[in-house]
Amino acid sequence: MDTLFRLVSFQPDQQSFNSSRTSSSSRSSKQANHPLYHNQYTTEEDDEECCNHNDANNNSDNVYMDEDDFSSSSSSKQYYYPYAHQHQPPASATTTITAATSQPQHQTFEPAEFSYPQGFNLDADVDFTSSGKWASEVLLDCARAVSGGDTARVQQLMWMLNELSSPYGDANQKLSAYFLQALLARMTSSGPRTLRTLAAAYERNCSFDSTRKTALRFQEVSPWSTFGHVASNGAILEAFDGESRVHILDLSNTFCTQWPTLLEALATRSDDTPHLRLTTVITTPGGGGAAVAAAVMKEIGARMEKFARLMGVPFKFQAIHHTGDLSGLDFDSLGAPADGDEVLAINCVNALHGVGSGSLRDSVAAALRRLRPKIMTIGFRETLRFFSAYFDSLDESFPKTSNERLSLERAAGKGIVDLVACGTEESTERRETAASWSTRMRTAGFSPVSLSDDVADDRGDPSAAGVFLSWKEQPVVWASAWKP
Template sequence: MERTHLSPYTNHHHTTTKHHPYSDSGATETCPDDDKWASRLLRECAQAISNKDSGKINHLLWMLNELSSPYGDFDQKLAYYFLQALFCKATDSGQRCYKTLVNVADKSHCFDSARKLILKFQEVSPWTTFGHVASNGAILEAFDGETKLHIIDISNTLCTQWPTLLEALATRSDETPSLKLTVVVTAAMVRSVMKEITSRMEKFARLMGVPFAFNVINGSDRPLGKLTKEELGVEDDEAIAVNCMGALRRVEVEERVDVIRLFGSLNPRVVTVVEEEADFTTSRNDFVKCFEESLRFYTLYFEMLEESFSPTSNERLALERECSRSIVRVLSCDDNHNIGLGDCERREKGNQWCERLNEHFSPVGFSDDVVDDVKALLKRYRTGWSMALDQTNPNSNKGSGILLAWKDEPVVWASAWKP
């Protein structure tokens, strides 16, 4: 196909004035509602790619390129970020494009900017703090009465989850326990800032008066399930908790059973799992179905960002760009398992994770106190957020966890498990 009409790296500077997406196009016989032009054009383009209709692909990509902008209204933004993935899929350039996007982001990645972005996101949205509060509550309850604690943290949120847990341990009515925190890093960009995080965590633990040890393990250069108890520093007299915060989606689907088996071998008091509520696995061999699920999920995410940040927010733009890399990864290169970046994006929904976890664990369910803490957290944010119990697990009358919903659409699933 012709590649001269557009490039995924083009900087667009369109005004936010709405264009009619089907003007002089001949792309469809009926005109869609103006409010839905982006999703309709994107769906039509995805179908054309699936059908290998090169003429229609060229025409729709050209239209999307003309109409989209990362600085425009919601539809223009949605079109822009999905256009890049569709272009890469159509030209079989996803792997090269994704590596370029990651390399560019990596060069500008530093601790201060990453920390400010995460903290600002947590300030305006409970997308990550929901899982932090739920998991911390379950971990603290599982550690009740224990004096030698070890948390194995598999996440990429720069340890923003742990200051509140350290405060809770410092104010425990009985003896202050010791805490060992082992962070397994699964994202390449996070590795570069772990030295600074180590220093800050150790300083905060001293301030809280909690005996503390901090270890970092690189989990991005090999399958996570290949880690051993010895590498993780697990000792027989420790109370173990395994915390997985949005990181298991980076594990290849075929290797997830091995990871869950590893968790079981550690004999943990609790395993907490928090994942975004999207399914990019069952449709992995059907591009149109995978596209539809991606469009559904990321539309919710972009809508949430639009209503949470100001239109000129640099943080919002950074989060959207980060999200766009995930869209490229999901739609245009995720069938290539070994691109060397440890960055799988095959999300699964809570009921799918339950099927895997039920083989080795039983759901704990969150206590009334933890649920109340989560509800109190959501009250700090704008209207539109809610919590629901997930009742999909047939093996437990407690259900399989709790769901964070944005405008009644589930977006994040949190759960706690025991061997």
């Protein structure tokens, strides 16, 4: 089945989608829906990602949830009752509950089987059929009730979510299950503790082999990671053309999956192969994870050096482990050239959102500007619609029994708890839109660099700040290149 790819050029002065041309590439016929690149995309410069706390200004307890955060695409799968819930329905409720057994028993859920408690009404007419988006509607209604302090309605809605959600169901059920967990943690002020528990569970099951297998499998079935890698590597290769000594400061959480293709491209250049120095910064929150990251990166570094020798590329690798976000990093020492001829490229993939909002992000952008890189590449997930699109794409890309899929979903669930239930001090999911980061980069003294024709053959305005990868018309991943 052909997949249509259309590039989305980010242009902050426009307010519409305008598609021009498309190109085709072959993809597996097993996937019913495919990512799309769109030609002209612009978005309003929104505030930070919804659900974040507003403690810095007024200690508000409002839960900011936009409809796009939860909107989930249609699914062809049936709904299932989750097994043995902790919450019992109100006395006036009439619904069928499966008795708990030693093994989870899932029963097919039909909309007609579900009935509301007496006196219970939703603000919207929720469609519980397989084509409906009931998770987004019920979650938004619940968020409004939490913000408004309507305790009775919160209890009713959470009972409903508990009845309908399941981490083993379809995209709607998973989305509601993880957001329900986050809302409960938010209401009980247990967000940081819940996040530490989830992180500890992840560490117990994390190893180099499992990390490598999950990352490679995700790249195989989904272009979300590959898109950013290709765009960034193309810009870096173009900037390094003719240089003999190059240094890449890698601020990312991709476990170096981006760099083997770059090493291969450097090895096949027509001119002399340059000396490459790669410095990878691994950030871990104060709650832990440093030991696991160190063990994984040690093995990755050894494999990178072996691959560089195989490719005939003079190579030096260094992994820097930093506790906390990037705002506390000494960029001046990391970006210092080893000699006068060395040129610098900075690569930021899914890392900048972990920096504290406001002045801290401005300071990081200014610090990166002081390093005077020849090129700086940025890639991150456009999270206004990320979680719903993410669960939807995993649902269609992985088999239901995939361990890699379960690992990715649990990592997303941890991110949802971080986003919804943790305050400014503990959160590492302080998201902003591409428009906000584009403005910040220009303010810091950077100007956008157009991606080369080798990276994108369908582009809009060459001066546009980056391109998007979209899933079902929803921009998900943003990639851009900048120069001082």
